Amino acid sequence: MNISDRNARFREIRDKVESGTRLTLDDGIFLYDPQVPLQEVGELANYVREQKNGNVGYFNINTHLNPTNVCVYRCRFCAFRSDLRDPKGYAMSDEQILDRGREATENGCTEMHIVGGLHHQRPYEWYRHIIELLHDNYPQIHLKGWTAVEINWFEFQTKKSIQWVLEDLRDAGLGSMPGGGAEIFHPEVRDQLCEHKANTHAWLEIHKTAHEIGLRTNCTMLYGHVENAYHRIDHLLRLRELQDQTGGFQVFIPLAFHPENTKLSNLKKPSALMDLRTMAVSRLMLDNVQHIKAYWIMLGIETAQTALAYGADDIDGTVRHELIYHDAGATTPEFLSVDKIKDLISETGREPVERDTVYRRVHRDPNDFTKWRSGEPVETALVS
Known part of the structure; x- marks a missing residue:
């Protein structure tokens, strides 16, 4: 395509976006063409971002909990998993889990992000117990836990339905679900990465069921490995289709692949x-998902900051005790202070706003940072 035709094609896409017309598969693939100037794609994504989320940059105060790294699966992209007898293998005790909840409370965390391995010697009841234990002892902390891959494993363990498992976990104190395990939906890629774990249909069905019983969820895409632009856009369109049906996705997180210490270590990171x-193409394609997150742990701080001008409106949070991506070679800090997070957002010209897991504005006691309450939905705050 010559420059004149390329410019005309981009103008068509810009007209679509500005008129609120939905982009197609071909549109998305075109936007991934390296010949299409990144700055122009970013400016268009920023237009959508500011239409949806104004000049705000969201963050939260959160901690991660990975109760075990022992896992029955051997996904080629994973550096976190361990065999049962591997020296690095572990499973946390109740005391260790409660200590993590206590630390989170003492540091004003509003959320605990809970994911881990599929330990073949730990029954479903152990995973449920973790949720119940934390909820009973630290009821104010929102528990965002268990990816669709883990829910699929629980379904196998219990021989119960997806709905039964999700309702049982919700009754134990589960507040929402993360979006991990999506990787890339297209079977050409998924079968190369993780052929034995929850397939695309299972992932989508689990999130659909979660939405139907009132659990909000996140959605993700792991990019920068063996996939191409077609596979990425196909992935985004499948998420968009489910969001049309349920409206239950609250944020999309593009996850940059880190190859170190994985079975794909021969690849370069994106x-x-x-x-x-x-980031920009995701913002343009996912017109029905309100928020796009630049996960600083994976992207690096500088790229995450820049992403706030390329479609992202959120950079995640303080992220205590993140293990999964650091095991895969992430060199970002293992924790950022609240002041540092705010400064990073302010440096980009955005207004830092603390939100909780389900995107309500957090109000802190000015005399005691550990005391807080969730207020109005952030969209309401933007309008006012």
Whole structure:
């Protein structure tokens, strides 16, 4: 395609976006073409971002809990998992889990992000117990736990339905679900990465069921490995289709692949340019998902900051005790202070706003940072 035709094609897409017309598969693939100037794609994504979320940059105060790294699956992209007898294998005790909840409370965390391995010697009841234990002892902390892959494993363990498992976990104190395990939906890629774990149909069906029983969830895409632009856009369109049906996805997080210590260590990690293009294209394709997150742990702080001008409106949070991506070679800090998070957002010209897991504005006691309450939905606050 010559420059004149390329410019005309981009103008068509810009007209679509500005008129609120939905982009197609071909549109998305075109936007991934390196010949299409990244700055122009970013400016268009920023237009959508500001239409939806104004000049705000969201963050939360959160901690991670990975109760075990022992896992029955051997996904090629994972550096976190361990065999049962591997020296690095572990499973946390109740005391360790309660200590993590206590630490979270003492540091004003509003959320605990809970994911881990599928330990073949731990029954479903152990995973449920973790949720119940934390909820009973630290009821104010929102528990965002168990990916669709784990829910699929619980379904196998219990021989119960997806709905039964999700309702049982919700009754134990589960507040929402993360979006992990999506990887890339297209079977050409998924079968290369993780052929034995929850397939695309299962992932989508689990999130659909969660939405139907009132659990909000996140959604993700792991990019920068063996997939291409077609596979990425196909993935985004499947998420968009489910969101049309349920409206239950609250945020999309593009996850940059880290190859170190994985079975794909021969690959190079995605460049910052690919990170920003993926962020922007995701914002343009997912017109029905309110928020796009630039996960600083994976992207790096500088790229995450830049992403706030390429479609993202959220950079996650303080992220205590993150293990999964650091095991895969992430060199980002293992924790950021609240002041540092706010400064990072302010440096980009955005207004830092603390939100809780389900995107309600957090109000802190000015005399005691650990005391807080969730207020109005952030969209309401933006309008007012």
